[in-house]
Amino acid sequence: MSISADPAITLYGTPLSGHAHRVEAFLNILGLPYRYVEANAEVRRSESFLALNPFGQIPVLVDGDLVLPDSVAILVYLADRYDGSGLWNPKVPEEAAQVQRWLSIAAGDLRFGPALARILTLWGGAGSLTDAQRVAERVLRFMDSHLDGRYWLAAVRPTIADIACYAYVARAPEGRIPLDPYPAVRRWLERVEAIPALPPMPQSAIPQTA
Numbered sequence: 001m002s003i004s005a006d007p008a009i010t011l012y013g014t015p016l017s018g019h020a021h022r023v024e025a026f027l028n029i030l031g032l033p034y035r036y037v038e039a040n041a042e043v044r045r046s047e048s049f050l051a052l053n054p055f056g057q058i059p060v061l062v063d064g065d066l067v068l069p070d071s072v073a074i075l076v077y078l079a080d081r082y083d084g085s086g087l088w089n090p091k092v093p094e095e096a097a098q099v100q101r102w103l104s105i106a107a108g109d110l111r112f113g114p115a116l117a118r119i120l121t122l123w124g125g126a127g128s129l130t131d132a133q134r135v136a137e138r139v140l141r142f143m144d145s146h147l148d149g150r151y152w153l154a155a156v157r158p159t160i161a162d163i164a165c166y167a168y169v170a171r172a173p174e175g176r177i178p179l180d181p182y183p184a185v186r187r188w189l190e191r192v193e194a195i196p197a198l199p200p201m202p203q204s205a206i207p208q209t210a
Contacts, residue, residue, distance in 0.1 A: 009034035012043075012052070012060040018115060018167030019071040020059040021201050026075055026163050028197040030082050072103050075160040088160050098154035102161035106168075109139040115168040117175025122206045129176075136177045140169070140185060147184035151191060158195055166192045167201040174204055 011027065011034050013020025027034050043049055044056045052060045053069040060067065061074045063081075068074055079089035090096055113136030120129045143165075146153070154161040170189050172179055179186055193200050 007033040007035050008064050010037060010062040011035070012037045012039040012049070012062075013058045014038055014040060015202050016204055017058055018118075018171065018201060019057075021167040021199075022071045022164055023059045023061060023074045023078075025166070025198045026078055026088075026160065028199060029088075029163075029195060030078060031197065032078070032082060072107055072164060075103075075164055079160050087157060088163075090155060090159065095155045095159070099159050099161045102153045103164055105139065106161075106164035109135055110165060110168050113137075113139050113168075114172040114175055114177055117177055118168065118171055118204075119175075121175045122204055133175065133177055136172060136175065140172070140177070140179075140182050143169070143188075144182040144184045147188050150184075151188075153188075158192070162188075162192055163198075170201045171203065 009027070009032060011020070011023055013024060013036065015021075015038070024036070037043075039049060039058050039060075044058065049060075050056055052062070052067050055069070057069060059071055059074060060069045061077070062068075063077075066077075068077055076089055083089065089099060113132055113134075116127055117129055117132035117136055119125060120127055120132060143153075152158050152162055153165060166189070169179075169185060170193075179189075192198065
């Protein structure tokens with residue numbers, strides 16, 4: 001985390017949230033100073049937090065007068081606002097379309113597959129673990145095939161698509177989804193974790209139920 005006396009950017013999240021990790025990782029990659037506010041369930045029910053995001057969800061980014069929920073929207077904003085190279089969210093039509101495709105996968109299949117399986121395994125809640133694992137296995141098979149012969153998801157270099165998809169794939173085993181059958185995905189995870197300044201997604205210390 002880049003620290004300054006009074007950073008303009010504040011990120012509300014929790015360490016084990018893959019959605020919040022996406023934003024934290026990208027802030028670090030861009031070298032932007034920010035303040036991190038841990039927003040646990042109690043904080044997210046507070047009036048002050050609900051004023052930032054009426055849905056009570058993390059992450060939320062505050063940048064000056066801008067208040068922006070939703071991890072994918074935040075990644076797009078940060079890339080367009082602060083990445084002078086223009087490489088993290090490319091504007092070449094073919095690459096831009098591929099980035100958008102993988103951002104949609106991050107918000108869809110990854111959310112309802114490995115992310116949901118992890119939530120149900122670690123914390124419980126409504127939903128079918130079997131269904132979530134089935135979705136996860138389908139998307140991981142697709143990712144493995146897509147990454148066979150490729151280094152990155154959307155372009156010849158890393159983009160926000162890779163950042164968006166990383167966390168919940170990396171911690172898929174916490175949802176009882178092994179990564180052994182997906183060698184191309186595992187090599188991609190190693191490349192993502194080698195990106196300078198990117199912090200690995202933390203492993204949960206919460207015991208998994210049998």
